[in-house]
Amino acid sequence: xxxxxxxxxxxxxxxxxxxxxxxxxxxxxxxxxxxxxxxxxxxxxxxxxxxxxxxxxxxxxxxxxxxxxxxxxxxxxxxxxxxxxxxxxxxxxxxxxxxxxxxxxxxxxxxxxxxxxxxxxxxxxxxxxxxxxxxxxxxxxxxxxxxxxxxxxxxxxxxxxxxxxxxxxxxxxxxxxxxxxxxxxxxxxxxxxxxxxxxxxxxxxxxxxxxxxxxxxxxxxxxxxxxxxxxxxxxxxxxxxxxxxxxxxxxxxxxxxxxxxxxxxxxxxxxxxxxxxxxxxxxxxxxxxxxxxxxxxxxxxxxxxxxxxxxxxxxxxxxxxxxxxxxxxxxxxxxxxxxxxxxxxxxxxxxxxxxxxxxxxxxxxxxxxxx
Amino acid sequence: xxxxxxxxxxxxxxxxxxxxxxxxxxxxxxxxxxxxxxxxxxxxxxxxxxxxxxxxxxxxxxxxxxxxxxxxxxxxxxxxxxxxxxxxxxxxxxxxxxxxxxxxxxxxxxxxxxxxxxxxxxxxxxxxxxxxxxxxxxxxxxxxxxxxxxxxxxxxxxxxxxxxxxxxxxxxxxxxxxxxxxxxxxxxxxxxxxxxxxxxxxxxxxxxxxxxxxxxxxxxxxxxxxxxxxxxxxxxxxxxxxxxxxxxxxxxxxxxxxxxxxxxxxxxxxxxxxxxxxxxxxxxxxxxxxxxxxxxxxxxxxxxxxxxxxxxxxxxxxxxxxxxxxxxxxxxxxxxxxxxxxxxxxxxxxxxxxxxxxxxxxxxxxxxxxx
Numbered sequence: 001x002x003x004x005x006x007x008x009x010x011x012x013x014x015x016x017x018x019x020x021x022x023x024x025x026x027x028x029x030x031x032x033x034x035x036x037x038x039x040x041x042x043x044x045x046x047x048x049x050x051x052x053x054x055x056x057x058x059x060x061x062x063x064x065x066x067x068x069x070x071x072x073x074x075x076x077x078x079x080x081x082x083x084x085x086x087x088x089x090x091x092x093x094x095x096x097x098x099x100x101x102x103x104x105x106x107x108x109x110x111x112x113x114x115x116x117x118x119x120x121x122x123x124x125x126x127x128x129x130x131x132x133x134x135x136x137x138x139x140x141x142x143x144x145x146x147x148x149x150x151x152x153x154x155x156x157x158x159x160x161x162x163x164x165x166x167x168x169x170x171x172x173x174x175x176x177x178x179x180x181x182x183x184x185x186x187x188x189x190x191x192x193x194x195x196x197x198x199x200x201x202x203x204x205x206x207x208x209x210x211x212x213x214x215x216x217x218x219x220x221x222x223x224x225x226x227x228x229x230x231x232x233x234x235x236x237x238x239x240x241x242x243x244x245x246x247x248x249x250x251x252x253x254x255x256x257x258x259x260x261x262x263x264x265x266x267x268x269x270x271x272x273x274x275x276x277x278x279x280x281x282x283x284x285x286x287x288x289x290x291x292x293x294x295x296x297x298x299x300x301x302x303x304x305x306x307x308x309x310x311x312x313x314x315x316x317x318x319x320x321x322x323x324x325x326x327x328x329x330x331x332x333x334x335x336x337x338x339x340x341x342x343x344x345x346x347x348x349x350x351x352x353x354x355x356x357x358x359x360x361x362x363x364x365x366x367x368x369x370x371x
Numbered sequence: 372x373x374x375x376x377x378x379x380x381x382x383x384x385x386x387x388x389x390x391x392x393x394x395x396x397x398x399x400x401x402x403x404x405x406x407x408x409x410x411x412x413x414x415x416x417x418x419x420x421x422x423x424x425x426x427x428x429x430x431x432x433x434x435x436x437x438x439x440x441x442x443x444x445x446x447x448x449x450x451x452x453x454x455x456x457x458x459x460x461x462x463x464x465x466x467x468x469x470x471x472x473x474x475x476x477x478x479x480x481x482x483x484x485x486x487x488x489x490x491x492x493x494x495x496x497x498x499x500x501x502x503x504x505x506x507x508x509x510x511x512x513x514x515x516x517x518x519x520x521x522x523x524x525x526x527x528x529x530x531x532x533x534x535x536x537x538x539x540x541x542x543x544x545x546x547x548x549x550x551x552x553x554x555x556x557x558x559x560x561x562x563x564x565x566x567x568x569x570x571x572x573x574x575x576x577x578x579x580x581x582x583x584x585x586x587x588x589x590x591x592x593x594x595x596x597x598x599x600x601x602x603x604x605x606x607x608x609x610x611x612x613x614x615x616x617x618x619x620x621x622x623x624x625x626x627x628x629x630x631x632x633x634x635x636x637x638x639x640x641x642x643x644x645x646x647x648x649x650x651x652x653x654x655x656x657x658x659x660x661x662x663x664x665x666x667x668x669x670x671x672x673x674x675x676x677x678x679x680x681x682x683x684x685x686x687x688x689x690x691x692x693x694x695x696x697x698x699x700x701x702x703x704x705x706x707x708x709x710x711x712x713x714x715x716x717x718x719x720x721x722x723x724x725x726x727x728x729x730x731x732x733x734x735x736x737x738x739x740x741x742x
Binding site: 036081082295318321329 | 441689
C-alpha cells in the first residue's frame, strides 16, 4: 500500500507526493537506472546528491546475478547496494524480450536462456512477484508481455489481453505491505481502443499506480505524445502514472504536460559513459575536438561537481584517455541535469506556470538538438 | 626550494615534514599515482579523504596527451585536474624505456615514438625540466636513463655516469621557485660502488631531495633491501629520500626502516581495478567465489567508505558484473589502506616504537601473502 497525494495541478500536469516505506518521492520524478545493483559509475550518496529520490533496479539482471535469493540474504536490495531510498523494480518482462535468447512464451510465462551463461530460467507473473519481493522493491511492476514495434493490431491485442491476465495473476501473487505497492502496466500499442480496454482491465483489478508500457520503442515523439493524449487522462487521477523507459528531456516535459508523474531511462547514465552531455543549450559530445582547449564548464548554469570543478578541456582529455573519472563526472552531471529539470518542472506546476515553462522548453530544446 | 624538517628519528627511520607551495607533506609518505591527470577511478577529493597529501603525475603520458603546453594553458596540473595539494612528476625517462617504441638514445637525450599514435618525440634533460615546469610540478625529477635489469656492470656504470651528466643538465635547466624543488636520482643498479659514486656526483651538484632509482625492477625484496642498506644512509640526512615505484606494504615498511621518506606505486590503484584488496590480514582476490555470500566487509579494521558501507558479497558481485563502482570502491579502499599504513608508520616513529612495529608487521604481512 502506497500513499499518493496530488498537491497541485495545472491542466493535466500534476505535482504530487508518493510515500513509501523508504521515504517520500516528489513527483513528477525521474528515476536513475541502477540495473544490476548500482547506478553505473556513481556512489549511491552521489546519486542522492543529484536530487534523485528513487531509483530503478532490473529484475531480469538481478535474478540472473547475483540472484534474488542472494540479494534477500543480504537484507534486500537497499542494504545490498547501500541505497536507503525507495526502489522500483521492473518485472523482467521487457528485458527478457530484448536481452535473452531462445525464448518461448506461453500462457504460463516465459522460458529463456541467460545472456550471461546460457542457463535456462522461467519467469511467470508469480515468480516475478516473488523475485521483486525478495529484492524488497518498494514499487513492484506487474509482469507483462512486450511485443515488438511495429506489430499487427491483432498481435498487439492478443498480447495486451494476455498481459491483462498476467496483471491479475501478479495482483493475486503480490504480498502487500505498508509503504510497498504494485503497479499495473497499460499495453495496447498505438491503438486507442486497445489502450482503453487495457486501462479498463487494470482498473477493474486495482493497482497502487499505473504504468504506460510499450512506448519509447522507436515510434517517435509525436506518436508517443498522441498515445499519451488519450491514455494518461483515462487513468485514475488519484494514483501515480509512470511512463516506462522515457526518455529525452523534451519527452519528459511533454509527458508531464499530458499527466505523467514518473519516468526512468538509462539515457543520462549511458550518455555519461559514452561522452554525451546534456546541457541547458542542448546535447554536446565531449569527444569533439572543439572542446580540447575550452576552459569553460560543460554547463555554466549547472551546480554539479563536474561543472563546478572541471573544464570541458579536462573532460575531453579524460574521455580521450579512456579514464573512468570521465564516466564518473559526466554521469553525475547528466543525472543532475535530469533532476534539475524535474525540480524546475515541479516548481513550474506549483507556481501555476507550467504551460509557459513547457512552451519555452520545447522551443529551446525540441529535438534535443546536438551542439 | 623546498623546506624539509626531520621531527623524529628511530635508528635510520625518519619522521619528517616537507613544505611545498601547495601544502605540507608528512613523511614517510605514500604518493598515489595519477598517471594522466587523474588517480584512476577516484575523485580528487576522495584521494584527499584517504589521507594522501601528495600525488604523482607522469611526464611521459602527459607530454603526449593532453601535452604539457595545454596543461599549462589550463593553469597547470593542479588546476587542470582539481588537485590543489602538492604534485611530484617523474622525468619521463623510465616510461620512455618501458612504454614507447623505436627509441634511440644518445648523449643529448632520447628520441622515441608515442605509444598512442606513433608520433616522434624527443626528451632531453632540458625538455623534461621544461615539461615539468609547464605542468607546475612541486617536485621535479631529474631526467635519467634507466637500464633493464639485469645488465652487465659496465653497462650499468656507463648509464649511471650519463644519468649523472643529465642530472647536472637538469639542475642547470631547472627554474627554481619557493615551494618547488628538484630531486636527483641515484642509479648504479645492485652495485655498492656505483651507488656511492652516483651519490657523490649528485651531492656535488646539490638537490632538494634524492630519489633511489633502478629498484623494484624484478630484483626481489631481499636484494632491494640490501641496496637500501648501503644507499640510504649515504644520502644527506637533511633532505627527503624517495624510493621510486615502491611498492608492496612490506617493501615500504622495510624501506622506512632503512631511512626512506617517500614512496609511489600503482599497486593500490591498479589492484583496485583488478580486484585485489589489501587488508590487515593479507591480500585477497574479490573475484574468488568464497566471497559471494560473505556479509563481512573487506577489512573490519578499515574506516573507508567501501568497508563501512559494503560487504565482500556486494564487492564480489560488482566485479563479476564488471561494474565501474567496484573499481571506484576498491581503489578507494586500497589507497586508504596504504595511507593508514603510512600513518601507523609515522606514529610508530614518533612514539619511538617503530622497530617493534616493523618486526610485527613483517611477521604478519611478509610476502604480502594471498588469502
